[in-house]
Amino acid sequence: MSLDSVLAAGRAAAEARMRDTVRLYEQAEDTFDRTTGTTTPGAQTTLYTGKARVKPVAQASGEDVQAADREVRLLEYQVALPWSTPLPSGKRVLPGMRIEVTASPDARMTGLILWVTGAQFSGQTTAWRITTEDRS
Template identity: 55%
Template sequence: MNELDAILAAGRAAAAALARETVAMYRPGADDFDWSTGTTTPAASTALYTGPARVKPLSAEGREVDAGEQPLTLRRFTVSLPWAAPVPPLRPRPGDVIDVLASPDARMAGLRLWVTGADYSSTATAWRISAEERS
Protein backbone atom coordinates (compact mmCIF):
# COMPACT_ATOMS: atom_id res chain seq x y z
CA MET A 1 0.00 0.00 0.00
CA ASN A 2 1.45 3.35 -1.00
CA GLU A 3 1.13 6.58 1.00
CA LEU A 4 -1.91 7.83 -0.96
CA ASP A 5 -3.74 4.53 -0.43
CA ALA A 6 -3.04 4.73 3.32
CA ILE A 7 -4.36 8.30 3.51
CA LEU A 8 -7.48 7.37 1.51
CA ALA A 9 -8.10 4.32 3.72
CA ALA A 10 -7.96 6.50 6.85
CA GLY A 11 -10.24 9.12 5.29
CA ARG A 12 -12.72 6.47 4.15
CA ALA A 13 -12.81 4.92 7.61
CA ALA A 14 -13.48 8.36 9.14
CA ALA A 15 -16.23 9.07 6.59
CA ALA A 16 -17.85 5.66 7.26
CA ALA A 17 -17.94 6.46 10.98
CA LEU A 18 -20.10 9.52 10.17
CA ALA A 19 -22.68 7.40 8.31
CA ARG A 20 -25.25 7.35 11.11
CA GLU A 21 -28.47 7.29 9.08
CA THR A 22 -29.98 4.25 7.36
CA VAL A 23 -31.33 4.99 3.89
CA ALA A 24 -33.02 3.23 1.01
CA MET A 25 -32.33 4.47 -2.51
CA TYR A 26 -34.55 3.29 -5.34
CA ARG A 27 -35.74 4.12 -8.84
CA PRO A 28 -39.52 4.50 -9.07
CA GLY A 29 -41.17 2.65 -11.94
CA ALA A 30 -43.62 4.18 -14.40
CA ASP A 31 -47.22 3.84 -13.20
CA ASP A 32 -49.68 2.04 -15.48
CA PHE A 33 -52.91 3.88 -16.33
CA ASP A 34 -55.90 1.82 -17.49
CA TRP A 35 -57.99 4.03 -19.78
CA SER A 36 -61.02 1.72 -19.65
CA THR A 37 -61.32 1.81 -15.84
CA GLY A 38 -59.62 5.15 -15.16
CA THR A 39 -57.38 3.63 -12.50
CA THR A 40 -53.66 3.90 -12.02
CA THR A 41 -51.62 0.93 -10.87
CA PRO A 42 -48.37 1.92 -9.15
CA ALA A 43 -45.34 0.30 -10.73
CA ALA A 44 -42.70 -1.62 -8.83
CA SER A 45 -39.52 0.27 -8.03
CA THR A 46 -35.93 -0.89 -8.52
CA ALA A 47 -33.87 -1.02 -5.32
CA LEU A 48 -30.46 0.63 -5.72
CA TYR A 49 -29.07 0.67 -2.17
CA THR A 50 -30.12 0.11 1.43
CA GLY A 51 -27.70 0.73 4.26
CA PRO A 52 -25.75 3.32 6.21
CA ALA A 53 -25.31 6.87 4.92
CA ARG A 54 -24.59 10.38 6.10
CA VAL A 55 -27.39 12.79 5.25
CA LYS A 56 -26.29 16.39 5.54
CA PRO A 57 -28.21 19.56 4.60
CA LEU A 58 -26.22 22.07 2.57
CA SER A 59 -27.94 25.00 4.26
CA ALA A 60 -30.85 25.72 6.59
CA GLU A 61 -32.73 27.74 3.99
CA GLY A 62 -34.61 26.52 0.96
CA ARG A 63 -35.46 27.92 -2.44
CA GLU A 64 -39.11 28.65 -3.27
CA VAL A 65 -40.33 27.52 -6.70
CA ASP A 66 -43.66 26.99 -8.45
CA ALA A 67 -44.34 23.49 -9.75
CA GLY A 68 -47.62 22.95 -11.56
CA GLU A 69 -49.16 26.07 -10.00
CA GLN A 70 -48.23 24.82 -6.55
CA PRO A 71 -45.52 26.47 -4.43
CA LEU A 72 -42.68 24.21 -3.29
CA THR A 73 -39.65 24.76 -1.13
CA LEU A 74 -36.50 22.94 -2.27
CA ARG A 75 -33.78 22.16 0.27
CA ARG A 76 -30.48 20.72 -0.89
CA PHE A 77 -28.73 17.79 0.82
CA THR A 78 -25.62 15.70 0.33
CA VAL A 79 -26.05 11.99 0.95
CA SER A 80 -22.70 10.24 1.49
CA LEU A 81 -22.55 6.48 1.14
CA PRO A 82 -19.54 4.66 2.60
CA TRP A 83 -16.83 4.00 0.03
CA ALA A 84 -17.07 0.28 0.79
CA ALA A 85 -20.84 0.20 0.14
CA PRO A 86 -21.85 -2.28 -2.55
CA VAL A 87 -22.06 -0.77 -6.01
CA PRO A 88 -25.76 -0.54 -6.97
CA PRO A 89 -27.00 -2.37 -10.06
CA LEU A 90 -27.71 0.99 -11.73
CA ARG A 91 -26.05 4.36 -11.28
CA PRO A 92 -28.31 6.85 -9.52
CA ARG A 93 -29.84 9.45 -11.77
CA PRO A 94 -32.05 12.50 -11.28
CA GLY A 95 -35.51 11.40 -10.22
CA ASP A 96 -34.35 8.48 -8.08
CA VAL A 97 -35.55 8.61 -4.49
CA ILE A 98 -33.71 8.33 -1.17
CA ASP A 99 -35.77 7.66 1.96
CA VAL A 100 -34.19 8.11 5.39
CA LEU A 101 -35.35 5.02 7.29
CA ALA A 102 -33.61 5.67 10.62
CA SER A 103 -31.41 8.31 12.22
CA PRO A 104 -30.11 9.24 15.67
CA ASP A 105 -31.90 12.55 14.96
CA ALA A 106 -35.59 11.54 15.05
CA ARG A 107 -36.46 14.56 12.86
CA MET A 108 -34.54 13.00 9.96
CA ALA A 109 -36.43 9.69 9.93
CA GLY A 110 -39.05 9.69 7.18
CA LEU A 111 -37.26 12.35 5.13
CA ARG A 112 -37.72 11.79 1.39
CA LEU A 113 -35.11 13.17 -0.99
CA TRP A 114 -34.92 13.22 -4.77
CA VAL A 115 -31.54 12.62 -6.42
CA THR A 116 -30.24 15.52 -8.50
CA GLY A 117 -26.74 14.18 -9.26
CA ALA A 118 -23.86 11.98 -8.14
CA ASP A 119 -20.11 12.53 -7.85
CA TYR A 120 -17.55 9.93 -8.90
CA SER A 121 -13.86 10.01 -7.98
CA SER A 122 -11.23 7.42 -7.21
CA THR A 123 -9.76 9.70 -4.53
CA ALA A 124 -13.03 10.41 -2.69
CA THR A 125 -13.52 9.31 0.90
CA ALA A 126 -17.24 8.60 0.36
CA TRP A 127 -19.65 8.37 -2.55
CA ARG A 128 -21.56 11.65 -2.51
CA ILE A 129 -25.01 12.05 -4.03
CA SER A 130 -26.71 15.43 -4.40
CA ALA A 131 -30.40 15.42 -3.49
CA GLU A 132 -33.22 17.77 -2.60
CA GLU A 133 -36.24 17.73 -0.34
CA ARG A 134 -39.41 19.00 -1.95
CA SER A 135 -41.97 20.32 0.51
Protein backbone atom coordinates in the same frame (compact mmCIF):
# COMPACT_ATOMS: atom_id res chain seq x y z
CA MET B 1 2.57 7.40 4.82
CA SER B 2 1.21 6.49 1.38
CA LEU B 3 -1.79 8.07 -0.32
CA ASP B 4 -3.62 4.74 -0.15
CA SER B 5 -3.22 4.52 3.63
CA VAL B 6 -4.38 8.13 4.07
CA LEU B 7 -7.45 7.44 1.92
CA ALA B 8 -8.20 4.23 3.84
CA ALA B 9 -8.05 6.13 7.16
CA GLY B 10 -10.24 8.92 5.74
CA ARG B 11 -12.80 6.43 4.43
CA ALA B 12 -12.95 4.65 7.78
CA ALA B 13 -13.47 7.99 9.55
CA ALA B 14 -16.16 9.08 7.06
CA GLU B 15 -17.98 5.77 7.47
CA ALA B 16 -17.85 6.08 11.27
CA ARG B 17 -19.86 9.31 10.94
CA MET B 18 -22.61 7.62 8.91
CA ARG B 19 -25.36 7.26 11.49
CA ASP B 20 -28.41 7.38 9.22
CA THR B 21 -29.88 4.43 7.32
CA VAL B 22 -31.17 4.97 3.79
CA ARG B 23 -32.65 3.15 0.84
CA LEU B 24 -31.61 4.24 -2.66
CA TYR B 25 -34.17 3.21 -5.25
CA GLU B 26 -35.53 3.86 -8.70
CA GLN B 27 -39.25 3.96 -9.38
CA ALA B 28 -40.99 3.09 -12.62
CA GLU B 29 -43.57 5.48 -14.06
CA ASP B 30 -46.99 5.53 -12.43
CA THR B 31 -49.85 4.10 -14.49
CA PHE B 32 -53.28 5.68 -14.77
CA ASP B 33 -56.37 3.53 -15.30
CA ARG B 34 -58.93 5.62 -17.20
CA THR B 35 -61.73 3.16 -16.40
CA THR B 36 -61.37 3.34 -12.62
CA GLY B 37 -59.75 6.78 -12.44
CA THR B 38 -56.97 5.52 -10.19
CA THR B 39 -53.23 5.86 -10.41
CA THR B 40 -51.03 2.92 -9.52
CA PRO B 41 -47.49 3.78 -8.38
CA GLY B 42 -44.72 2.27 -10.47
CA ALA B 43 -42.64 -0.61 -9.16
CA GLN B 44 -39.63 0.27 -7.00
CA THR B 45 -36.22 -1.30 -7.48
CA THR B 46 -33.89 -0.98 -4.50
CA LEU B 47 -30.24 -0.36 -5.45
CA TYR B 48 -28.79 0.12 -1.95
CA THR B 49 -29.90 -0.18 1.65
CA GLY B 50 -27.53 0.70 4.45
CA LYS B 51 -25.67 3.36 6.34
CA ALA B 52 -25.28 6.93 5.16
CA ARG B 53 -24.77 10.47 6.33
CA VAL B 54 -27.59 12.81 5.33
CA LYS B 55 -27.01 16.52 5.80
CA PRO B 56 -28.48 19.73 4.44
CA VAL B 57 -26.24 21.74 2.14
CA ALA B 58 -25.17 24.65 4.31
CA GLN B 59 -25.27 27.42 1.71
CA ALA B 60 -28.60 26.35 0.24
CA SER B 61 -31.51 28.53 1.27
CA GLY B 62 -34.00 26.63 -0.83
CA GLU B 63 -35.94 27.61 -3.90
CA ASP B 64 -39.70 28.02 -4.25
CA VAL B 65 -41.11 26.44 -7.40
CA GLN B 66 -44.63 25.91 -8.70
CA ALA B 67 -45.81 22.29 -8.80
CA ALA B 68 -49.32 21.96 -10.20
CA ASP B 69 -51.55 24.05 -7.92
CA ARG B 70 -49.11 24.56 -5.06
CA GLU B 71 -45.74 26.00 -4.27
CA VAL B 72 -42.99 23.58 -3.31
CA ARG B 73 -39.77 24.51 -1.55
CA LEU B 74 -36.70 22.67 -2.85
CA LEU B 75 -34.07 22.14 -0.16
CA GLU B 76 -30.70 20.60 -1.02
CA TYR B 77 -29.18 17.70 0.89
CA GLN B 78 -25.96 15.77 0.46
CA VAL B 79 -26.10 12.04 1.07
CA ALA B 80 -22.77 10.33 1.69
CA LEU B 81 -22.56 6.56 1.27
CA PRO B 82 -19.55 4.39 2.06
CA TRP B 83 -16.96 4.81 -0.70
CA SER B 84 -17.00 1.06 -1.38
CA THR B 85 -20.79 0.88 -1.91
CA PRO B 86 -21.53 -1.47 -4.83
CA LEU B 87 -24.43 -1.06 -7.22
CA PRO B 88 -26.09 -3.85 -9.20
CA SER B 89 -24.25 -4.58 -12.43
CA GLY B 90 -24.98 -2.06 -15.16
CA LYS B 91 -26.70 0.44 -12.83
CA ARG B 92 -25.73 4.08 -12.30
CA VAL B 93 -27.21 6.64 -9.98
CA LEU B 94 -29.21 9.03 -12.15
CA PRO B 95 -31.25 12.16 -11.51
CA GLY B 96 -34.80 11.25 -10.58
CA MET B 97 -33.87 8.26 -8.45
CA ARG B 98 -34.86 8.59 -4.81
CA ILE B 99 -33.34 8.14 -1.39
CA GLU B 100 -35.56 7.38 1.58
CA VAL B 101 -34.20 7.97 5.09
CA THR B 102 -35.36 4.84 6.94
CA ALA B 103 -33.67 5.55 10.29
CA SER B 104 -31.80 8.45 11.85
CA PRO B 105 -30.69 9.68 15.28
CA ASP B 106 -32.83 12.71 14.35
CA ALA B 107 -36.29 11.10 14.28
CA ARG B 108 -37.65 14.04 12.24
CA MET B 109 -35.60 12.85 9.25
CA THR B 110 -37.05 9.33 9.25
CA GLY B 111 -39.38 8.93 6.27
CA LEU B 112 -37.82 11.83 4.35
CA ILE B 113 -37.80 11.18 0.59
CA LEU B 114 -35.00 12.91 -1.33
CA TRP B 115 -34.78 13.16 -5.12
CA VAL B 116 -31.35 12.55 -6.65
CA THR B 117 -30.04 15.47 -8.70
CA GLY B 118 -26.49 14.21 -9.24
CA ALA B 119 -23.64 12.01 -8.04
CA GLN B 120 -19.91 12.57 -7.83
CA PHE B 121 -17.38 9.85 -8.46
CA SER B 122 -13.67 9.90 -7.63
CA GLY B 123 -10.97 7.49 -6.64
CA GLN B 124 -9.55 10.02 -4.20
CA THR B 125 -12.54 10.80 -1.97
CA THR B 126 -13.50 9.45 1.43
CA ALA B 127 -17.19 8.84 0.64
CA TRP B 128 -19.52 8.60 -2.31
CA ARG B 129 -21.54 11.81 -2.34
CA ILE B 130 -24.96 12.13 -3.93
CA THR B 131 -26.68 15.50 -4.27
CA THR B 132 -30.41 15.48 -3.63
CA GLU B 133 -33.33 17.76 -2.98
CA ASP B 134 -36.32 17.59 -0.68
CA ARG B 135 -39.37 18.44 -2.74
CA SER B 136 -41.85 18.72 0.11
